[in-house]
Amino acid sequence: MKRAVCLLSGGLDSSTSIAIAKEEGYELYALSFDYGQLHRRELEAAKAIADHYGVREHVIYRLANFGGSALVDGNMEMPMDRDEEEMTDIPISYVPARNTVFLSIALGWAEVLDADAIFIGVNALDYSGYPDCRPEFIEAYQRMADLATKKGVEGGKIEIKAPLLHMTKAEIIKKGMKLGVPYELTWSCYKGGEKACGRCDSCGLRLKGFREAGYSDPINYETDENR
Amino acid sequence: MKRAVCLLSGGLDSSTSIAIAKEEGYELYALSFDYGQLHRRELEAAKAIADHYGVREHVIYRLANFGGSALVDGNMEMPMDRDEEEMTDIPISYVPARNTVFLSIALGWAEVLDADAIFIGVNALDYSGYPDCRPEFIEAYQRMADLATKKGVEGGKIEIKAPLLHMTKAEIIKKGMKLGVPYELTWSCYKGGEKACGRCDSCGLRLKGFREAGYSDPINYETDENR
Numbered sequence: 001m002k003r004a005v006c007l008l009s010g011g012l013d014s015s016t017s018i019a020i021a022k023e024e025g026y027e028l029y030a031l032s033f034d035y036g037q038l039h040r041r042e043l044e045a046a047k048a049i050a051d052h053y054g055v056r057e058h059v060i061y062r063l064a065n066f067g068g069s070a071l072v073d074g075n076m077e078m079p080m081d082r083d084e085e086e087m088t089d090i091p092i093s094y095v096p097a098r099n100t101v102f103l104s105i106a107l108g109w110a111e112v113l114d115a116d117a118i119f120i121g122v123n124a125l126d127y128s129g130y131p132d133c134r135p136e137f138i139e140a141y142q143r144m145a146d147l148a149t150k151k152g153v154e155g156g157k158i159e160i161k162a163p164l165l166h167m168t169k170a171e172i173i174k175k176g177m178k179l180g181v182p183y184e185l186t187w188s189c190y191k192g193g194e195k196a197c198g199r200c201d202s203c204g205l206r207l208k209g210f211r212e213a214g215y216s217d218p219i220n221y222e223t224d225e226n227r
Numbered sequence: 228m229k230r231a232v233c234l235l236s237g238g239l240d241s242s243t244s245i246a247i248a249k250e251e252g253y254e255l256y257a258l259s260f261d262y263g264q265l266h267r268r269e270l271e272a273a274k275a276i277a278d279h280y281g282v283r284e285h286v287i288y289r290l291a292n293f294g295g296s297a298l299v300d301g302n303m304e305m306p307m308d309r310d311e312e313e314m315t316d317i318p319i320s321y322v323p324a325r326n327t328v329f330l331s332i333a334l335g336w337a338e339v340l341d342a343d344a345i346f347i348g349v350n351a352l353d354y355s356g357y358p359d360c361r362p363e364f365i366e367a368y369q370r371m372a373d374l375a376t377k378k379g380v381e382g383g384k385i386e387i388k389a390p391l392l393h394m395t396k397a398e399i400i401k402k403g404m405k406l407g408v409p410y411e412l413t414w415s416c417y418k419g420g421e422k423a424c425g426r427c428d429s430c431g432l433r434l435k436g437f438r439e440a441g442y443s444d445p446i447n448y449e450t451d452e453n454r
Contacts, residue, residue: 027425033287061291068339090377096338097331100375104324104331111323112295131380140371147367150317 001045003027003115005106006055010045011188012206013121013164016176018053023179028055029113031106035063035095036072045187052182053141062107069095073086080199087114090129093190093201099132102136103141103160110158117159126169126209128201138162164186164224169209177215184218195220230254231388232333233282233410237272238415239433240310240348240391243403245280247390248346250294250406253294255282256340258333262290262322263299265419272414279409296322297418299439304356307426318355320417320428326359330368330387338376344386353396353436365389378399396436411445 004026006018021028022224030053032046043060050058070076070092080093099122106118122133131137142160164172176183188206189196196203198221210217231253234247248255251387257280259273264437270287273412297303297319298387306318320433322396326349359365369387375378403410416423425448437444 062289064288066336066339090329094377095335096377097335097375100333100371101328101331104328107323108295108322108328109293112293131377132375134374137371137374139323140367140374144327144367144371147364148324148359150321150323150358151316216349 001025001027003029003113004117004119005110005113005115006027006119007060007102007106007121008032008046008049009013009121010040010042010047010049010081010186011121012169012176012183012186012209013123013188014174015049015121015183016172016179016181017051017121017164017178018055019172019179021117021161022053025152026119027117028053028085028108030055030058031102031109032058032060033102033105034060035098036065037061037072037073038074039187041188041189041192042187045185048185049182052185059109063101063105069093071095078185078200080197082201091145091201093128094130097132099130099137100141100155103145107145107149107158108212111151115158117161119163121164123164123167123169123172125167126205128205132212136164138165143213168212169205170212173209173213173215177213186219193221193222197222228252228254229344230256230340231344232256233346233348234260234329234333234343235259235276235285236348237274237413238267238348238429239275239396239403239413240350240399240411241273242276242348242410242413243399243406243408244346244348244391245276245282246406246408248344249280254316255280255343256336256342257282257285258329258336258420260286260290260329260332261285261287262325263292265298265301266414266417269414272412272448273294274413276409279384279412286336286351290328290332293323295321298322307424309428309431317358318428320355321357325421326357327368330372333377333409334340334372335383338378340387341378344388346388346390348391349389350391350394350396351401352394353432355418355432356381362392365392385403395439397439398433400436400442404440413451420449421450424449
């Protein structure tokens with residue numbers, strides 16, 4: 001049975017991505033990161049999703065961070081209410097080299113497991129403007145990984161799979177609904193509140209996605225207007 | 228003043244590499260990793276070298292490991308007394324994706340520091356056959372890093388500098404002696420003993436390098452025959 005390491009933040013995208021890995025017949029190994037994110041609730045969501053999909057193993061990997069992002073530094077102001085045009089700029093919620101680091105830890109684990117693939121839920125259409133969510137980044141990462149690993153050198157491959165890369169948020173949600181992803185268990189909001197704020201980039205993209213997909217988002221928001 | 232994050236294991240290569248960064252006029256930030264290596268002595272060596280070079284900051288970054296290498300798993304037998312021909316095979320001291328992970332953490336820190344370069348002491352001539360020590364790996368990593376980072380996207384660059392890449396061990400030692408690298412403070416041996424074993428890949432390459440460079444290695448070995 002082929003194996004996949006699935007990056008799982010507990011958000012909408014990574015939860016859909018692991019559902020796709022399951023659909024494709026991989027044995028699942030979930031990898032989440034505790035990097036000091038203020039929205040630690042997402043780690044609980046990651047556990048619930050990993051349980052739901054019956055992963056073989058779920059590692060929550062601790063990483064110290066060097067600051068430099070509103071996702072880890074409570075003194076930096078989280079961008080709120082940004083419109084789509086503004087989201088083409090890289091915001092201060094960008095975590096330096098985050099996907100590079102996450103994929104690299106995943107690559108190490110994948111080598112030890114002799115896994116065939118790494119699933120990552122990045123998408124380059126409805127996203128916050130982060131450089132490490134673009135197709136050219138994923139391609140360059142794959143090329144580097146082929147040269148970096150024992151498996152790559154010996155003629156094998158650890159495939160970096162980003163099945164959501166070219167999908168809009170609405171398309172992702174439609175795909176996930178078809179696969180039965182339990183979106184009520186997921187957590188996307190960058191603020192660590194009791195309910196999702198509905199106003200950060202991540203909530204904004206999620207709500208727009210559900211609206212455009214024609215579904216109602218099953219999680220609770222601070223204000224009903226945001227639904 | 229331009230800044231560099233210098234990967235510093237405490238061994239001969241990384242200590243020469245940080246000396247070169249200093250010679251080139253960079254403000255130095257040293258980064259070492261505690262990844263469960265059995266030869267933890269190298270971290271003490273890293274501290275001594277960082278002190279010697281008066282780095283602005285020295286971070287010892289903790290990383291959990293997934294096993295899979297004789298450098299972290301005491302039950303795996305360390306390859307000893309390998310000759311040069313055997314060293315073209317990837318040995319079980321290979322740590323899965325190690326340089327990929329180290330460079331990625333360095334990349335994140337470099338972005339936060341707004342650093343201009345990352346120094347890594349890999350070399351592709353007298354080495355153990357690790358895939359992530361080859362020029363094609365460093366090139367592919369640079370390309371990926373240019374696409375991964377905010378700095379890269381905005382027209383800047385974090386340069387991956389591997390000044391030892393095309394040097395033999397003897398050339399590295401000659402360069403280091405010229406720069407006054409305190410090799411008596413460094414630690415290369417893969418075994419965590421009181422004295423260097425003189426027989427693992429790392430000791431073997433080091434001893435051969437000193438011999439060919441025409442210097443005597445200032446550290447102590449278990450047996451005098453190894454000098």
